[in-house]
Amino acid sequence: MSRLNILVVEDEDAIRAMLVMVLEQAGFKSIAATDAEDAQKILDDSSPDLILLDWMLPGISGVEWLRRLKKEPMYRDVPIILLTARGEEEDKVRGLGCGADDYITKPFSPKELVARIRAVLRRSGKIQGLAQIALGDLVLDTEQHRLSIGDKQLEVSPTEFRLMQFFMTHPDKVYSRTQLLDQVWGRSVYIEERTIDVHIRRLRKILSEHGREDLVQTVRGFGYRFSLID
Amino acid sequence: MSRLNILVVEDEDAIRAMLVMVLEQAGFKSIAATDAEDAQKILDDSSPDLILLDWMLPGISGVEWLRRLKKEPMYRDVPIILLTARGEEEDKVRGLGCGADDYITKPFSPKELVARIRAVLRRSGKIQGLAQIALGDLVLDTEQHRLSIGDKQLEVSPTEFRLMQFFMTHPDKVYSRTQLLDQVWGRSVYIEERTIDVHIRRLRKILSEHGREDLVQTVRGFGYRFSLID
DNA sequence: TCTTTTTGTCATAAAAGGGTAATATAGGCT
DNA sequence: AGCCTATATTACCCTTTTATGACAAAAAGA
Numbered sequence: 001m002s003r004l005n006i007l008v009v010e011d012e013d014a015i016r017a018m019l020v021m022v023l024e025q026a027g028f029k030s031i032a033a034t035d036a037e038d039a040q041k042i043l044d045d046s047s048p049d050l051i052l053l054d055w056m057l058p059g060i061s062g063v064e065w066l067r068r069l070k071k072e073p074m075y076r077d078v079p080i081i082l083l084t085a086r087g088e089e090e091d092k093v094r095g096l097g098c099g100a101d102d103y104i105t106k107p108f109s110p111k112e113l114v115a116r117i118r119a120v121l122r123r124s125g126k127i128q129g130l131a132q133i134a135l136g137d138l139v140l141d142t143e144q145h146r147l148s149i150g151d152k153q154l155e156v157s158p159t160e161f162r163l164m165q166f167f168m169t170h171p172d173k174v175y176s177r178t179q180l181l182d183q184v185w186g187r188s189v190y191i192e193e194r195t196i197d198v199h200i201r202r203l204r205k206i207l208s209e210h211g212r213e214d215l216v217q218t219v220r221g222f223g224y225r226f227s228l229i230d
Numbered sequence: 231m232s233r234l235n236i237l238v239v240e241d242e243d244a245i246r247a248m249l250v251m252v253l254e255q256a257g258f259k260s261i262a263a264t265d266a267e268d269a270q271k272i273l274d275d276s277s278p279d280l281i282l283l284d285w286m287l288p289g290i291s292g293v294e295w296l297r298r299l300k301k302e303p304m305y306r307d308v309p310i311i312l313l314t315a316r317g318e319e320e321d322k323v324r325g326l327g328c329g330a331d332d333y334i335t336k337p338f339s340p341k342e343l344v345a346r347i348r349a350v351l352r353r354s355g356k357i358q359g360l361a362q363i364a365l366g367d368l369v370l371d372t373e374q375h376r377l378s379i380g381d382k383q384l385e386v387s388p389t390e391f392r393l394m395q396f397f398m399t400h401p402d403k404v405y406s407r408t409q410l411l412d413q414v415w416g417r418s419v420y421i422e423e424r425t426i427d428v429h430i431r432r433l434r435k436i437l438s439e440h441g442r443e444d445l446v447q448t449v450r451g452f453g454y455r456f457s458l459i460d
Numbered sequence: 461t462c463t464t465t466t467t468g469t470c471a472t473a474a475a476a477g478g479g480t481a482a483t484a485t486a487g488g489c490t
Numbered sequence: 491a492g493c494c495t496a497t498a499t500t501a502c503c504c505t506t507t508t509a510t511g512a513c514a515a516a517a518a519g520a
Contacts, residue, residue, distance in 0.1 A: 109332045157466055174375040195468055197508065202467095204509095219375045220476070221388035221508065227374070230383070387477055419516095425479055427497065432478095450487070450496065 003066040004126060007048035008032040009065075010083065011057055015106070019052060022110040028117070029110070032088040036060035043075065049126050050117060053100075069104040079124045081116060082188070102187045116187075123162070123186060133168045136228050138215075140168050160186075160203055167216070167226035176223040197225045200224055234351065237278035238262040239269040239295075240313065241287055242410070251281060252340040255394070258347070266290035275307065280351060281329075285314040296330060309350045363398045366458050368445075370398050379440045389414075390433055397456035406453040430454055 006028045010016040016032050023030040031046065033039040035057050042048070062082065063098045069075045082103035101120045104113060121127040125142075133140045137150045140161075147154045147164055156164060166184045175183070177193040185191060204213045217225045236258045240246040243419075246262050253260040261276060263269040265287050272278070283374045285292045292312065299305045312333035331350045334343060361373045367380045377384045377394055386394060396414050405413070407423040415421060447455045 109330075111331065159467070173373045191467095192469065194470090194508090198468075198510085201509065201511095218508070222375055225374065279478065389478070421478095422480090424497090428479075428499085430497095431499065450498070 003027060003029045004049040004121065005029040005031065006045065007039060007042055007046075007051045009034075009036065009051065009057065009062065010054040011035060012054075017056075019113075021114060023117075025110070026117075032201055036062070036065040039065065042179050043069075043078075050121060050124075051078055051080045052117075053080055053082055055082050055103075066099055073095045077124070079120045079126070081120055100188045119183070120186070123184075133165070135171060138168065138212075140190065147206075149212060152210060154206055154210070156203075156206060159199060160206070163199055163203060170226070172225065172227045172229070174219045174222050174225045180223065196224075233257060233259045235259040235261065235276065236347070237269060237272055237276075237281045238326050239264075239266065239281065239287065239292065240284040241265060242284075245284075245313075249343075252343060252457040253347075255340070256344045256347075261343065266292070266295040269295065273299075273308075280347060281308055281310045283310055283312055284346075285333075309415060311346060311350055332427055363395070365398050365401060368398065368442075379390075379437075379442060382440060384436055385441070389429060392438070393429055393433060400456070402455065402457045402459070404449045404452045404455045410453065426454075 008019050011034050020030050034058050053062045079101040082100040085106050131143045177196040207213050241264050250260050283292045309331045312330045315336050363370045370377050370402045407426040
């Protein structure tokens with residue numbers, strides 16, 4: 001598999017250089033642009049797998065450009081991570097849901113950045129860990145988007161599928177509602193924590209039709225755990 | 231498990247003192263140095279698990295020292311968190327490029343600092359002993375939030391879990407009710423001391439179902455002790 | 461555009477947890 | 491033994507947390 005390509009759009013030289021270095025180090029290819037116009041050009045003839053976009057840019061701002069991109073069907077699906085300065089409109093990024101897949105506040109550690117990038121890529125399907133994840137008689141097939149117990153198919157919605165995917169790749173560990181939101185929905189969406197309960201309920205309902213409602217366990221005061229063992 | 235040791239390198243007395251206090255409070259051991267030379271000496275004969283390093287130091291600057299450290303194989307893997315003043319942000323980011331694992335902007339809250347430290351320690355694997363605490367055939371797993379004796383699961387409530395966690399990480403030592411309240415419930419809650427008795431009782435009841443009620447021992451006039459030996 | 465599905469939110473029910481006080485028991489001292 | 495104090499135990503009630511069902515907005519198909 002060829003290296004994934006990341007477009008960095010950042011006007012400050014020092015930060016841009018650092019980003020590129022970090023990305024290289026982490027095994028990504030990268031192209032850098034200093035403003036939205038540049039970025040647009042690059043986008044038009046190469047097709048990056050992900051865009052790291054500074055919130056503040058000279059000329060067309062990062063957010064502004066982001067909005068435009070999200071209107072074009074052609075580029076809508078390119079995952080985007082926003083770079084923002086601490087305290088700067090952080091709430092707005094979350095609240096407005098302007099289309100970014102995640103955001104990260106400057107300054108940040110290289111490890112954190114890379115972890116975020118990987119998470120977003122994974123969510124958007126660009127990195128597929130294993131095509132098939134099996135746990136006991138549970139099989140989740142990411143390619144066919146199918147979930148089955150033994151040879152019985154389970155009918156799950158997209159969100160339920162992603163939730164299951166997360167659970168099956170992170171079994172036996174408790175996750176808080178916040179963590180689940182971050183991991184499964186993405187950091188930039190703002191959703192009530194209680195909504196998790198409802199999704200858990202939906203999952204359990206489906207699982208219980210096959211006698212496996214015990215897979216998703218409540219850990220009172222902390223969150224939920226997915227585990228084969230009781 | 232012995233407490234993790236943190237080397238604080240900071241020239242301003244007030245801040246250094248504060249740091250040391252916060253660290254103690256959070257259960258870390260700490261050694262302080264006021265400049266890079268001092269720090270180097272300490273580093274040479276003790277081996278801290280993490281270094282909290284001020285960006286600006288008299289003499290050899292923090293970053294400069296950091297660079298040197300990262301060149302020495304011996305010290306390369308010691309995780310480092312940079313302390314920086316607000317407004318030096320770009321420099322900081324560049325600092326991360328040179329090997330720091332995280333940075334934190336002054337002023338910061340103790341809570342934030344401790345959280346960062348824990349995160350870095352966890353990432354670097356130093357804190358993994360915290361995931362599972364085993365004492366005899368008792369195993370408390372903080373990741374899974376499970377407590378078991380042998381292969382039997384114990385059903386404990388959140389508070390009981392925390393109490394057990396404290397006991398298991400501080401065995402063989404007597405704690406007064408006040409100390410237990412401070413450590414397990416937190417300093418800021420006001421609860422009747424007698425309430426502890428009730429929780430002890432609940433714990434004992436659970437433990438006694440597995441024939442281990444002798445683990446929690448009453449030390450009349452002082453408090454309670456958790457110990458495998460009778 | 462018109463359905464159908466998906467998904468987030470709310471209101472309410474249900475359950476679990478946790479603090480307190482009252483009572484019982486035990487330890488230790490004179 | 492008798493008394494005082496410290497701890498154990500129990501029951502109760504209030505609070506917090508989670509489960510559940512219904513609804514409507516949004517998204518996806520058709």
